[in-house]
Amino acid sequence: MNDPGPVGRGELLRSARELLAGGSVLFCGPAGIGKSTLLAALAGADGGGTVLRCAPAESDRRLPFVCLIDLLADVTDDVLARLPAPLRAALEAALLRGEHPTSDQSRLGVRLAVLQVLQLLSDRAPVTLVIDDLQWVDRPSAEVLAFVARRLTGDRLRVLAAERVPDGEQPLHRNLCPPDVAELPVPPLTPRDVARLLLRDNGVLLPHGSVLQIHQLADGNPFYALELGRAVLRSGVPESPGRPLPVPRRLRALLLDRLGELSERAQATLLLASAATRPSLTLLRAAGRPDAAEDLVAAERCDLAVADDDGIVRFRHPLIRAAIYAEAP
Ligand SMILES: Nc1ncnc2c1ncn2[C@@H]1O[C@H](COP(=O)(O)OP(=O)(O)OP(=O)(O)O)[C@@H](O)[C@H]1O
Ligand SMILES: [Mg+2]
Known part of the structure; x- marks a missing residue:
């Protein structure tokens, strides 16, 4: 072929x-x-x-x-x-x-x-x-x-x-x-290309909403998109498109291999940030994390998340955020 x-x-x-x-x-x-x-x-x-x-x-x-x-x-x-x-x-x-x-x-x-x-x-x-x-x-x-x-x-x-x-x-x-x-x-793939990638990989046409969700969470990264697509198929194509995507364990382990280097306190801060729609240092302090700024410096060293000059918390990749959220007890 x-x-x-x-x-x-x-x-x-x-x-x-x-x-x-x-x-x-x-x-x-x-x-x-x-x-x-x-x-x-x-x-x-x-x-x-x-x-x-x-x-x-x-x-x-x-x-x-x-x-x-x-x-x-x-x-x-x-x-x-x-x-x-x-x-x-x-x-x-x-x-x-x-x-x-x-x-x-x-x-x-x-x-x-x-x-x-x-x-x-x-x-x-x-x-x-x-x-x-x-x-x-x-x-x-x-x-x-x-x-x-x-x-x-x-x-x-x-x-x-x-x-x-x-x-x-x-x-x-x-x-x-x-x-x-x-x-x-090398730039991210477009949503259209992710759709083609997934079709080629699985031979199954996923619903448009799922493809868009995968593209967004993978941020156009083909490796992540392939892993997410396979996990979606394994767990059954979601009927309600808004449902969060499953982050496969293998991917979680890969993305979070440095999470263990953080103190428990910093890990808890990141977990809280991962649950917020617009995480910021102000929000984290108000939610009972007084050392949020210090925790974010440690998270930046591990290449997981960073607080920008305005105190907005940004995860290094949308999947890192989803993986941390998925680790919640
Ligand atoms: N444009 C593409 N079309 C089809 N499959 C792709 C494309 N780009 C990447 N892939 C697939 O995505 C996965 C990751 O791609 P690849 O190994 O080329 O990434 P990489 O940038 O070399 O990663 P690493 O830094 O880990 O070496 C592979 O399974 C590959 O087959
Ligand atoms: Mg390579």
């Missing part, structure tokens, strides 16, 4: 393809917004050149050179054989095929070796490095990538990358891409 491709990303994919023709692209956005899906749709789509990939997991951050090992896994020995002996030795050490590089000299050797490998490859055809989850690239690999990115231009080396950043914030690792990199924030 033909892969129908990502829902609702036509425009973004078109701009990314154009930009990639002459440079690098860095998608950024919060968890589940669809960055990896876009990388998968783009990677190798133009057919030309050499594509090298890595997609580190969070735990890979502590493993030196693991990204480099993945990126260079498909580079054949005939390329490595063309490196000067000391550079080849340094690179093989980094790739765990020899002794691990510890001196400054050998670390420089690794950087120069990777630069030369990419130059050799790009003499044949343009090279694209596809790096998902840039934020989890281990430090030694990141240093090599930054070194290389400063020395190879867009016509020889392109990076197609994704970085997870909190909503509305900028990526911190663009230095791993050549300097002409274009940052493309």
Whole structure:
């Protein structure tokens, strides 16, 4: 069966393809917004050149050179054989095929070796490095990538990358891409696209009211929308559209993994805020939470909620609010 491709990303994919023709692209956005899906749709789509990939997991951050090992896994020995002996030795050490590089000299050797490998490859055809989850690239690999990115231009080396950043914030690792990199924030899906996503996922057309509720609660995030849609189907399509949506336990655990870092007092304050239509510090103090401001500072540190300059309490995501509310005893 033909892969129908990502829902609702036509425009973004078109701009990314154009930009990639002459440079690098860095998608950024919060968890589940669809960055990896876009990388998968783009990677190798133009057919030309050499594509090298890595997609580190969070735990890979502590493993030196693991990204480099993945990126260079498909580079054949005939390329490595063309490196000067000391550079080849340094690179093989980094790739765990020899002794691990510890001196400054050998670390420089690794950087120069990777630069030369990419130059050799790009003499044949343009090279694209596809790096998902840039934020989890281990430090030694990141240093090599930054070194290389400063020395190879867009016509020889392109990076197609994704970085997870909190909503509305900028990526911190663009230095791993050549300097002409274009940052493309991945926006929420529209209600119409969420409807298409859910239809594709479930094969069932949910009532318009439910789709709108899911879109609103997910804030257009496809991962959350899919989880909510599946939970709605599991619990039976609601007959009264106003009924609150079930927040699946798995999603609750994911969203609230940092809630436990808050004091019981701060958790109680957030719970009260989650129940209010327009939560504010004034309202919370009047409702018996005299330390509401302090509690909100702690909640902001855990990326759960924030009180703005006017004392209005805003949850980081509508689902965080719903999940906290759902945790109520
Ligand atoms: N445009 C889309 N069309 C169809 N499905 C999508 C789309 N975007 C995302 N999804 C689905 O939503 C889920 C999350 O998407 P994805 O893994 O791409 O997010 P992400 O931004 O890479 O998240 P993370 O930061 O956790 O890596 C996946 O199941 C994916 O298949
Ligand atoms: Mg991803």
